[in-house]
Amino acid sequence: MTTDAEYQARIISYDWDNLIILWSEIKARNTSNFWDAGKALEYLILRAFQLDGAEVAWPNTVKIRDKIVEQIDGVVYTDSLACLIECKDTTEEVNIEPIAKLRNQLLRRPATAIGSVFSRTGFTEAAVILTGFVAPQTILLWGGEEIEYSLANKCICKFLVKKYRVCVHKGIPNHDITTEIFS
Template identity: 25%
Template sequence: MRHDDAYHWPPELLELMIETVPRLIRSKEGVITFLRGAGVSEQLLAPHWALLASDPTKVNKFKIARSVLGRLNEQGDTALGVRRALLKRVTEFENFSSCWPEDQLKAEGLVAQIRKVVNAKDSFTRMQQERDTERRDRLAAHQTERKKAEARRARFTDLRNRLAVLFKEDDPYARGAGLEVLLNDLFATDGVSIREAFAIRDEEGVTHEQIDGVIEVDGNQYIVEVKWWGKPVDIEPMSRQIVRVMSRPEVRGLFISASGFTKPAVGACKDFLAHRVVMLGELREVVLLLEREADIAEWVREKARQATIERLPLVLLGEDF
């Protein structure tokens, strides 16, 4: 059976219908009425009514069926509803006692064959629909991924441009604040949960602690400290970061500096690794992440692996990874 066109009956089904319909109905008038009941237009039936009225002897039930059903099949999707209604009426036919006695067994066998063909066609149609649905879903997923990739590239372009502007900023405070915001946006690009800068104040409103931000990667929370100074970060600001981490159970630390770290600062972090995970990063790593459009969450994971397994708080992307 061919299924080249879902809107037409295949030839074997058309022939079965032509053989069956006249055997289900005893009279010539009944055949025309049966067709009209399924929705066949009066335009198709009019010539047969006229011939039946003028010369009934020239009317043949099988010729009526061949003429009308053949025309319906040629109409393609415009007659799809009528053809479906005809198939429904035929396949649901149960009382063959209304047929001529000599046609009863033949009609019952033909209806059984039509049901088999229709079931096979329905199975093919369902499989085709499933394949079409799968293909549409696959294309939609591809389009979604493509749009996400385009949006991500645009986001990285914007971040690179903003970082380039920060390099021209002379005010250290404005530079550092701008880098905090940029890093928050970089983390958000890859879906990392973030909490932006906030202050811890007492009941009188006095600030006791300033947190540049908090991120969460794989269920681990990191207090983030960001500095863009003209000299390497020394032991004092590093100690404050260690205290912030130590005063919060299970929290880790990530310190990012634009000017690197002194040996005492790195050493303090390495000693503290016996108690809690603290990682150090440099601005040049952020620049490289932006250039490569890399996943910053994976950067955090790799730093955590180096800190916990190798006991190295400072490893640099592009050099030590």
């Protein structure tokens, strides 16, 4: 099994073009033997943020008294936002469970921390509706089209800030950034 350090060392060599290729492989469910299930998406998202200028904390486990209590897919720091990342590369739309898990992780963090769930296949209607009620935590939802749009425009940090601001202003956790005019 590949270690997190090996995944990180590999993804660090990727530029935007390599990420777009990896995204195509993820969508086709045909990643190389190097990537275990779900890992390609986790590292792709974090590398995109890093290439766009964000500070990234790579996947890790959180221990309390030598007991593992959490597995974090990553953390991104950009434009005064601290955002826990959760990635789901499944064949079906994501339901509420990963969102509830992220909510519980946010409960143990400062109130200013937010979360983002990235899903290749999108989210069930129930998950979208219920995400609006996880207050006071803020969790933003990113579907596959938004991931692709962010990669194509090489601008995921700006889109995170935009999604956050729309959520603050309108209470919409799943604002579709692909409807924005890129400038």
